[in-house]
Amino acid sequence: MADAASRLANLAEELLGGPLPVRLRTWDGGEAGPAGAPVLVLRDRRALRRMIWKPGELGLVRAWVAGELDVEGDLYEALDRVSGLLWERDGDSPGPLAAARDPRLRAAARELLRLAGPVPPPRPPAEEVRGRSGGRHTRRRDRQAIGHHYDVGNDFYALVLGPSMVYSCAYWTPGGTLEEAQRDKLDLVARKLDLKEGDRLLDVGCGWGSMALHAAREYGARVVGVTLSREQAAHARKRVAEEGLTDRIEIRVQDYRDVTDGPYDAISSIGMAEHVGAVKYREYADVLYGLLRPGGRLLNHQISRRPEPDEAAYAIDPFIDAYVFPDGELAPMGRTLTALEDAGFEVRDVEALREHYALTLRRWVANLEADWDRAVRLVSPGRARVWRLYMAASAVSFERNRIGVNQFLAVKTPAPGTSGMPLRPRAWTGGTD
Template identity: 55%
Template sequence: MNGDTKRSAAVRVRDAFENILGIPVPVRVRCWDGSVSGPESAATVVFRNRRAIRRVLWSPGELGLVRAYIAGDLEIDGDVYALLSLPELVTRVGAFDVRDARRALGGVWELARLGGVGLRPRPPEVEVSRRRGIKHSRARDASSVSHHYDVGNEFYRIFLGPSMVYSCAYWDETAKDLDAAQHAKLDLVCRKLGLRPGMRLLDVGCGWGSMAIHAARRYGVDVVGVTLSREQAAWARKAAAEAGLSDRLEFRVQDYRDVDDGPFDAISSIGMSEHVGDAALPTYAAALHSLLRPQGRLLNHAIAAVRTRDPGGNDKPGLIQNYIFPDGEILPLSRTVDAFEQVGLEVRDSEALREHYALTLREWVRSLQESWDDAVASVGAERARTWLLYLVASALGFEEPGRLTIHQVLAVRPADDGTSGVPRTRSQWLAASKTRELDAAEAP
């Protein structure tokens, strides 16, 4: 007891976590009493008060640390990437893997003596409350989408930039910055869909309308965009009016399952199917199939798990489920492809964009950090911290192969005679579409 009191709080905290996790903790710790422990060159975790310890003990693993950081009880001093890029540490914290139970209990006891005993701290205000209703019902999906997207359009503009595109950009040889890369992505989708003047496009999960506006302006199509976010729809309608395209664009606050005015010549779904869920994926595939005309194309752009996850893994408490995408599910690519093929869609192409998303996320983080004060003023410190942690962790997740990836899957609804209407090679249909795009751009 007397020996423990002579050691600083930082030394005791660091030793306790090493005992709990069973590995050396390669970070620097600074505590509420000003004490410091750990290598000077390492990323520094700051325990601003004893409540941070209580959060960890009441919610062991990822959730407790996330709550402490978002609430401001715990801070990261220096490079956030440096801390979150320690794979063994992050994996061990997330799973709370204990190799030596006796030693781990000693670490828990040490944290308790440091101030971990007490009432359970209230979760940060921005945390999703207990979910009610049937998972992926229309009402519950609308609530989940509203939690993520209806936090203020100005906040998203701060880190998305003028493009207002909240999905992986396409960093081709023409993309010199984020806006150019997002333009290239939207153009790539249009080309894969074979858009041309007079076509009718359904944009599922239309966001702030960027894809719809690009398709109408550059390819001369009429677009119906659907979203469950009222704030997104309001922004999209205003942007369409400012572009002089209101007569070509319709934005609805509507569930994709309620769209009944098909057929459409093409459907784009960009960064939306992650909200659908495994159980509802067959419904999603069938609905889009029914809305396509024969030879109509579907472009599904979505994050994918590299390997099949454990049942219920998508519902694990932590940053994603409690703060970012409640009810969101990241599925293997094979699961999506199978769902499409089961309803009669023919998958013609799949392109992996993993490295592209890592670059995109890095740009979003840079923009958010550069405008940090504006972000906090817009949505508050808790929500700003939430997004920073999420974007940094996601960037690292896409940079390391074997964790996350993202695919653009192109599918077609074949005609009754079996024809697809898709040229035989990728170069043929991309070149043909590019020619149509240039013609449309030159039109008055």
């Protein structure tokens, strides 16, 4: 095994039909691949076993989470270099290890098996979601999915997100800080909703209470925030009490489908619709429409994906589904807009913030890396590795325009020929159109 790296590099190039985009270092200390490129480090042959038994993204991720696979050098550059292998291969082209099923490449597959050793791969890391119960997007299963992602400890989230405790795309100006950008995003939402003293705001998926606090403190709104995460709710209630706003803000552990105390003057949904599920988008839009008064506004802030040539064949990202957001789904922005219109909303504005999310994610990764040892103590080595990979890979996805994020401003139009909107509604951005 003294030259495992060279043997593996040759096999990989044969399977890929081209040069390796990264350098390899294997468990025996050998190296191969382009000089100066980020180094993909295989610390143990178990990593290779995982990739053979589960070709593609999930095998790589399991090795990463287990600490058997690592990157030396610029993680973003490494992800950018391998993104074409994992995300952007031609639809008719198999993945690099799946290609070993081709009879012409069986010799290469046998060599890979010799390098990996005969022992089956270890069990998936403990951080992987297993044993889900109930149908997708039932209330029970949604609670389980939200608990997996959000109930990992408020201290960990504070380390990653910073004092704002805002877990969604910030709104950047050149040279601004993360805290300033998150404050500006919350204020952008409030201004789009035209919040005023005494308005009733429903914040769907309220997280740790940041939007509720901003709306009550800066605009005098009366806010109901709902979340399925008990840890989020406890933290949000503590913040509300500390700011003396318990008379203006109520935080509930409640499914948005169970909210019945409308009508509200405005609804904010920031980074929540990704959890709803494609089959539930229309129900989601219907519920929010029913909770608004005539003339009320909805601000739906949601990550989107690029449309697929064959939408029926769209598959949920296996890494995100197994380790990050169980049952989470992204839809093309056109599908979200259609669902809102079908529910009766008049969509008045759509603003794309793709570049803003890439900047936000890079700042979160920097926070995590700067306090890595504490992050590991707060959760686990595997969980911290999941977060570092998912946030860095997401930043690259936004930068490469694989995914985007959009704010939809929609109105429950009060009567034919009216909208309740000013003739020049983009005043929130400083424009005049």
